[in-house]
Each structure stands twice: as C-alpha cells, then as structure tokens.
Amino acid sequence: MTDKGRRDFCMECRKETEYLLKKKDIVKTIRDKDYTFGITVAVCAECGEEMSIPGLIDKNVQEIDSQYRAAEGLVSIDDIEKLMKIYNIGKAPLSLALGFGEVTIPRYLEGQVPSKEYSDVVRAALVSPAYMKQKLMENRGKLTDAAYKKAMAAADSIESLFSVSEKMLRVIAYVFEKLEEVTPLMLQKILYFIQGVYSALYGKPVFEEDCRAWVHGPVYPEVYELFRDFKYNPIDDARFALLHGNAEALTEEEKKVIDLVVNTFGIYGGKILERITHNEDPWMEARKGYCDSIPSGKILPKDRIMMYYVIINQKYGIDTEEGLRTYIHDMLAKAS
C-alpha cells in the first residue's frame, strides 16, 4: 500500500477509483478504559468515502497493538526478542528464569499482550543485567545447567557495558553509526583522537574515562573489556541493541568533533593510527622508562592530552578536516 496511485473498488462510486491513505483517530475501549488510536484508512479520491482495502485490517491491528502497548508502557514483541538475544536464552528458559510459567514468553511472542506486572519484569531485565542475574539466581533450579551458565555469562558481559560512562557509550554509538567497520584497535585510537580534538577546541574532555599507554598506543581499558568478545563489526551483535538511541543525546559540538575525526583519522586502519599516536608527546612521555613487555601502561592524563592538542590546534587548525589531514600527513611522514 503506497500513498498514491493505488486503485480499488469503491462501494459508494460503484466502480474502481483511486484511493488515498490517511490517518484517522478512533476511540476503542479495552479493559473498561477508553483509548484514542491513530489508524490508517483508505479514502476514495472521488467521493471521499472510506474504502476497504486488502491488508488494511492487519495494519490497523498492528497500529492499535503498538499504540496500546506504548500508552500502557508495555514491552513489545521486539523487546522480548532482544532480551532473548542479549542474554543468549531460549523462550521457554527465559520464561522460567523470569519466574513466569513456561509458556508465558512463547505466548507473548505470538502476540498476546503481557500484563503490566509481567511487562515490567521483562523491561527491568532488558535494561539491567544485574536484575537479570538476580532473576537467574532466584530461578536457577528451574533451568538446565547449560542454559543457566550461558545466560549468566551473557549477563556478565553485558554488565561491563554499563561500567562505561553514558557519554562514552554515546560517542561509541555515534562512531559506529558513521563508520561501516571498526576494529577494536581502531576504535581505541578514534576515541583518543576524539578526546584530544574535543578538549583542545572546547577546553574540557568529552568523556570522563582515562586512557592508558599500552604497547599498541592509548587504550581505554573499560572499552577494551567491553568489545573484547564482540565481533569485528559490532553492529551485527545483538548486544549492540543496548547502544541504540544513545547517539541522539550528543550535543552538536560533540557530533561535529566526532565527524571531524571519523572523516580524517577514520579512513586509516589501526596500525597506521598507531604510528601517529606513538609519535605524540603524551604517549611517549607515559612510556618513558617502560619496556614493551609490560602489558599495562600509565594513565595518559586528560589535561596532558588537551595541552598537546591545543598546541596542535594552534599550528594546524584542527577544527577543520583540512587541518587534521595536514597534521596526519606530517605525523606519518615523521613516523616513516
């Protein structure tokens, strides 16, 4: 059903006419409560009467279902599917783990609308791995050992997602939106450059995490932990769903800096970027006196990174892609 050019039989005109799709408000009573739903109707372009079009009833059922759930704050089928993927658990074990009957979640997946009470349990598990772990432990006896362990391991790995600051998650979500493929090594460098450029331009860090001087350059250990077992393209990972919507909460300045970095540094692989960071003062200072066999490095202080990039900004003008490209070019020439 597209908006224009579709034709069907109009009962009023007694012939085939063109119809238009419009939104219409209807009031429906569910469990003794009145709700207003916006549904799609087909209107004859000639007489203006409503027409019955194949597929429209199904669409209306979906519209009413999703608006009813939104009005009551109830989870959707999509939310439940996400929950299963994120915690690596099947529908029947999930039901039992949450303390429901075995068939409850399977019924919800078939379209039955959950009660508010059960819906709240599902939502709590979706937003809090700690809550999910608590539920798993409570209902351990009802689950097979394998199902319990799998879900517990998944909850542990999700928990590390929440040890990263919200701002960091937002920045990462936006980087993933902009770059098709990001390796863990590359992501680390990109985050470091974002911090450097942002703090030089706006006089404060964009996120609170400190990075450390590891053998392969600056690394944010919490982020490293988080993505250690993610696939190379994290967007394919269901757990990435937890990041969705995060990027929208960034300011225009933050987005501008991320765009600058992604469009310049972001075209290089992790190894090339490493050649740049290895020749930057903050990293060289932090590595002084360290031998490369030491796996973890000193903190690279945020003000030190800012100071360095303030000087780079004076020299290159890193508020433009052109300035950043010149800087990258000079650093790579120095490194070779």
Ligand SMILES: [Zn+2]
């Ligand atoms: Zn008509």
